Amino acid sequence: SALYRIDGWGAPYFSVNNAGNITVRPYGTDTLAHQEIDLLKIVKKVSDPKSVGGLGLQLPLIVRVPDVLKNRLDSLQSAFESAIQAQGYESHYQGVYPVKCNQDRFVVEDIVKFGAPFRFGLEAGSKPELLLAMSCLCKGNPEALLVCNGFKDAEYIFLALLARKLALNTVIVLEEEEEVDLVIEISKKLSVRPVIGVRAKLRTKHSGHFGSTSGEKGKFGLTTIQILRVVKRLQDSGMLDCLQLLHFHIGSQIPSTALLQAGVVEAAQIYSELVRLGADMKVIDIGGGLGIDYDGSKSGNSDLSVSYGLQEYASAVVNAVRFVCDRKSIKHPIICSESGRAIVSHHSILIFEAMSATAPTTPAMNQVDLPFILEGLSEDARVDCWNLSQAAMRHETESCFVYADQLKQRCVEQFKEGTLGIEQLAAVDGLCDLVSKVVDASEPARTYHVNLSIFTSIPDFWSIGQIFPIVPIHRLDERPEVRGILSDLTCDSDGKIDKFIGGETSLPLHGLEGNGGGSSGGANGRYYLGMFLGGAYQESLGGVHNLFGGPSVVSVSQSDGPYSFAVTRAAPGPSCGDVLRVMQHEPELMFETLKHRAEEFCGQDHGNEGTHAALVSTIARSFHNMPYLVAASPCSLTA
Numbered sequence: 130s131a132l133y134r135i136d137g138w139g140a141p142y143f144s145v146n147n148a149g150n151i152t153v154r155p156y157g158t159d160t161l162a163h164q165e166i167d168l169l170k171i172v173k174k175v176s177d178p179k180s181v182g183g184l185g186l187q188l189p190l191i192v193r194v195p196d197v198l199k200n201r202l203d204s205l206q207s208a209f210e211s212a213i214q215a216q217g218y219e220s221h222y223q224g225v226y227p228v229k230c231n232q233d234r235f236v237v238e239d240i241v242k243f244g245a246p247f248r249f250g251l252e253a254g255s256k257p258e259l260l261l262a263m264s265c266l267c268k269g270n271p272e273a274l275l276v277c278n279g280f281k282d283a284e285y286i287f288l289a290l291l292a293r294k295l296a297l298n299t300v301i302v303l304e305e306e307e308e309v310d311l312v313i314e315i316s317k318k319l320s321v322r323p324v325i326g327v328r329a330k331l332r333t334k335h336s337g338h339f340g341s342t343s344g345e346k347g348k349f350g351l352t353t354i355q356i357l358r359v360v361k362r363l364q365d366s367g368m369l370d371c372l373q374l375l376h377f378h379i380g381s382q383i384p385s386t387a388l389l390q391a392g393v394v395e396a397a398q399i400y401s402e403l404v405r406l407g408a409d410m411k412v413i414d415i416g417g418g419l420g421i422d423y424d425g426s427k428s429g430n431s432d433l434s435v436s437y438g439l440q441e442y443a444s445a446v447v448n449a450v451r452f453v454c455d456r457k458s459i460k461h462p463i464i465c466s467e468s469g470r471a472i473v474s475h476h477s478i479l480i481f482e483a484m485s486a487t488a489p490t491t492p493a494m495n496q497v498d499l500p501f502i503l504e505g506l507s508e509d510a511r512v513d514c515w516n517l518s519q520a521a522m523r524h525e526t527e528s529c530f531v532y533a534d535q536l537k538q539r540c541v542e543q544f545k546e547g548t549l550g551i552e553q554l555a556a557v558d559g560l561c562d563l564v565s566k567v568v569d570a571s572e573p574a575r576t577y578h579v580n581l582s583i584f585t586s587i588p589d590f591w592s593i594g595q596i597f598p599i600v601p602i603h604r605l606d607e608r609p610e611v612r613g614i615l616s617d618l619t620c621d622s623d624g625k626i627d628k629f630i631g632g633e634t635s636l637p638l639h640g641l642e643g644n645g646g647g648s649s650g651g652a653n654g655r656y657y658l659g660m661f662l663g664g665a666y667q668e669s670l671g672g673v674h675n676l677f678g679g680p681s682v683v684s685v686s687q688s689d690g691p692y693s694f695a696v697t698r699a700a701p702g703p704s705c706g707d708v709l710r711v712m713q714h715e716p717e718l719m720f721e722t723l724k725h726r727a728e729e730f731c732g733q734d735h736g737n738e739g740t741h742a743a744l745v746s747t748i749a750r751s752f753h754n755m756p757y758l759v760a761a762s763p764c765s766l767t768a
């Protein structure tokens with residue numbers, strides 16, 4: 130597990146058991162050994178054709194562990210509660226979950242349910258997000274906040290005011306100055322007293338990727354001039370008492386508590402100025418930014434790592450707010466945060482299968498037919514070949530690469546001219562591979578073909594280079610003997626993962642059975658990898674490139690039964706028909722068209738009706754199945 134730094138990024142939820150499999154401890158360190166859930170057992174159980182209503186689920190698979198979600202919420206809440214108590218802070222913490230991080234119905238419903246004892250609320254940034262937040266919070270704690278962020282039109286503001294009428298604790302946070310006029314006008318029409326917040330554009334700048342929109346020139350929020358104009362506008366309308374919340378967000382993955390404190394202090398100063406100007410301020414909302422240590426280094430020196438934990442984060446926030454308010458003799462506000470990444474990242478694990486790997490292509494020395502190669506080569510290429518062999522004998526690595534490159538280039542030119550046959554070109558490739566292997570003893574990374582779409586399931590890797598821990602979920606008691614990169618199913622050169630935590634450009638991997646040997650740790654020759662810490666943003670950002678839809682999803686919780694877990698929810702991923710529908714195709718009509726065509730071309734073939742029926746049912750099945758590959762031998766795993 131040290132090879133994959135699991136103890137760093139995985140603690141306290143993930144570790145490796147005696148069988149060499151990754152396990153989940155839903156309650157982190159508060160757990161007993163027997164409460165660990167073995168991920169391989171989950172995969173075996175849910176992909177068994179006899180399980181999940183006799184269907185078995187196809188991979189890729191998202192395994193959700195709602196208890197991890199609960200533990201994240203409880204831990205965040207208690208980090209703030211203990212900072213509040215330790216520092217004698219005279220108000221409370223009341224967080225909200227920004228639904229954009231993962232809008233899955235069950236994730237949001239679970240958060241509302243788990244957070245109800247401590248009034249945990251939701252944040253929405255668009256009209257559909259507001260609709261889902263409104264309906265979910267109807268079942269939650271009535272004091273939970275519903276923070277309405279994002280750019281707004283009259284319809285959005287109408288909905289948010291309606292939510293207040295429905296006794297939801299809604300705050301409309303002004304993202305743009307013009308929104309204030311709409312709020313004043315519509316609230317009067319609806320006879321609702323709104324609760325208003327302003328999002329401040331802070332000068333504190335987060336310099337990482339996720340902070341590119343922070344700072345004075347940032348995309349979001351109101352400048353000091355605009356905030357003052359909003360105050361005046363509300364005052365003129367007799368509504369300054371409605372202004373009760375100050376919000377800011379300097380970006381996700383805040384790397385250090387020093388930067389966090391700088392932002393909170395600046396915001397707390399604005400907060401206290403709003404109090405001085407007569408607003409009825411109650412809440413300081415510090416946005417998101419609570420980071421995740423994806424590479425387990427705790428270094429805080431890249432977008433991949435933060436140098437603090439939950440407790441340090443909470444203590445820094447409470448300390449900064451208290452410091453400013455005490456100096457200005459202002460009542461301590463309720464502290465709200467909008468942590469998304471830190472709440473949902475750990476609870477969801479993406480599991481996918483490596484279907485095949487490129488075998489090493491280097492021929493053995495006795496397979497190189499030098500006379501045959503030389504026969505077809507031009508004079509210049511023959512000289513390169515000679516030089517290459519001399520350099521190889523003298524172990525002059527650099528020269529070998531230079532002559533090999535030159536030789537290959539000349540041969541490709543000859544091939545394009547039509548003066549070199551494909552067999553000779555292949556033989557030259559083989560010779561060059563062999564020489565580079567001899568002089569540079571390290572084996573090149575193999576390509577593992579994985580049954581996955583990176584664009585659908587790990588979109589941040591493709592779009593912003595975000596790196597997540599990826600690890601085989603079994604065979605961790607065996608030393609991985611090769612290194613590999615991962616190549617997905619899409620017909621796209623970007624559909625590969627060749628950057629891993631720790632700055633690595635390949636991943637230590639085990640040989641696939643029948644393709645390099647090795648046992649499979651009880652997985653019947655299958656080789657499963659897990660992508661961890663991807664519960665935030667990946668599901669909501671993923672697209673349908675090449676029409677690969679999302680993975681199957683299961684939720685598991687601990688149980689005392691023989692497996693130590695129970696599958697509480699299971700849903701197959703979108704079928705081919707489902708993803709076609711996303712692009713406005715009509716699978717039912719498409720099926721009818723193909724069926725008629727089959728009748729026309731195969732149905733008339735008397736005595737061939739069995740074939741015709743089989744054809745039609747294959748077409749029907751193709752619409753119902755997921756777009757991912759089905760392994761050649763049907764899965765017959767038993768847990």
Ligand code: PLP
Binds near residue numbers: 230419471
């Ligand atoms: N709040 C706002 C306004 C955001 O824009 C974001 C995301 O960038 C968040 C909260 C969530 O941030 P994080 O995922 O870092 O917790």
